[in-house]
Amino acid sequence: MLTYPLSGSSSELVLNILTMVLNQGKPLDRAYSHNFSGLKLEPTEQARITVVAGDILRRLNLYCFIVDINADEFDRMGSKLLNGWHLFHGLELPKMQYSLQVDEKALAANIESAKQQPALWDGCPQWLDDLGQQQLKDKWPAERAALMQAPKRFIRVNELKCDRQKLIEKLAKEGVTAVSVETVPSAVEVTSDSALFRTECFKQGLFEQQDAGSQLVAAAVDAKPGMRVVDACAGAGGKTLHIAAQMQGKGRLLAMDVEQWKLDNLKTRAKRAGAHNVETRIIASSKTIKRLKLSADRVLLDVPCSGLGVLKRNPDSKWRDTAERLPILVDLQKQIIDSYSRMVKVGGILVYATCSIMPEENRLQVDRFLAEHPHFSFIDDETILSSEHGFDGFYLARMIRNEE
The missing domain is CATH 3.30.70.1170 (Sun protein; domain 3)
Structure with missing residues (x-):
């Protein structure tokens, strides 16, 4: 955390970044990119700005509570929240040109009140706290606290x-x-x-x-040189490039996604990495998958999910997403694993993964798949909890196809 306050110019950047996220609905990484573009900031100062913006988003409801504002008022009241953040962390106030002052006695009283509300203290919205208690039970309090920490x-x-x-x-x-x-x-x-x-x-x-937890997912694929491997939800390809290194550049590694721009980014990264056995392919329709039936030694399905394991890194998402979105994602995951698993050949291994820690998206989804697809057998699985490892949270399960 900071040992001295932000400068006036850095304070304005923090306010601009958070206004883009909270009032304009922009993802945090894009808000960073937009505000840092063209600026010649020292790396240490840029890091200080991201520390403050990230921490405020990780415990947004707490900081709003202690200065008595609503998050949707940030475009008007942001300077008050930033002043409150500095006081909360024992820092002098930043020298902003225009700022709303904080009643320090009321702030101290609100902090004491917040300490009696564990979910609020951990920066957890009510919908997420309810979901975590329901699905993770006694493991949730430790995980909730871990997810409000800054990521390594x-x-x-x-x-x-x-x-x-x-x-x-x-x-x-x-x-x-x-x-x-x-x-x-x-x-x-x-x-x-x-x-x-x-x-x-x-x-x-x-x-x-690449987060260390994410690296454990790709390691579970255990791809060997000469294999035919499919990364079917490749995105920008972090796990694809890890698998390419496992294969030592030998064999065929097919990276697939429904969005071409992500695959274009992957091509650039693969060239820099020297991963010459990576081939990209857009999933234009179900025919793309059917053509690869029973062809792959390994298939990785890093499926779209709630992202509730990576809230340290993407804290803005918990202020946009709600529990109502989860059933939609679970249904999409079901469609993907049911369809894309057809690419695994007999004796081949299917790896199902998410960056969620919720059983509904993870082991329950795997159990449902195995019950409906008896030609696959369970090998093993792992839930990577931030509270236990210090990494981002992930889930992975390995299954083998025994027959067509």
Whole structure:
């Protein structure tokens, strides 16, 4: 957290970023990109801005409560909330040109009141707290508290070009401090506020930014050189590139998605990474899947989900999403696993994954699939909880096709 207040200009950037998210409905990453574009900010100052904006969004209801405003008033009352944030963390007030003052006695009373409300203190909206209690039961309080913490900064070494120790040494020469993650062989934690994407290591494709929990999902695919592998919900391809490294560039790796722009981004990343066995294909219709029936040694289905395991990294989503959206996602997941599983050949392995921690999207979805598809058998599964690992939250399950 900060040890001294934001400058006036940085305060204005925080307010602009949060106004785009809260009043204009923009995703946080796009708000960052829009506001940082063209600015020559020092990496440490940019990091301070993202720390404040991220923390405010992770506990938005708490900070609104202690200064007595509503989130939908942020475009008018944002300076009051930012002042309250500074006081909450024991900092002097930032020197903004125009700002609304905070009654410090009322603030102190509201903080004491908030301490008696665990969900509010953890920045959890009521709909999410109800869902978490229902689905995770006694594990929910620890997970709720973990999800309001700032995310750690993880990268994955690209083993097509480098090994982990050499990457750490090369980063150190560029002023980036990093350490190995003992429990994830491909993962490195960056512990400095360095501008990673300006480094020669990044330009040379020696690493990709990827959470350590996400790296466990790709590792579960256990792809071997020479295999035919399908990443059927590839997105921008973080897990695709991890699988390409497992395959040592040998064999066929088909990355598929319903959105072409994501696959275009993947092509750029694959070129930088030296992942020459990656082929992209748009899913234009069900025929795309039918043509690949019983053809793949491995199929990864990293399906669309609620994202409730990655709220540390995407805190804005919990102020947009509601429980009403969950049944729609569960139905979409069902459609995808029922249809896309046809690509797995006999003896091949299907890996189902989400960045959610809710059983309804995870083990219950897998159990339903296995009950309706007896030609598949369960191998194992894992729920990666942030409270236990410090990573983002994920789920993965492995199943084998025994017959057509």
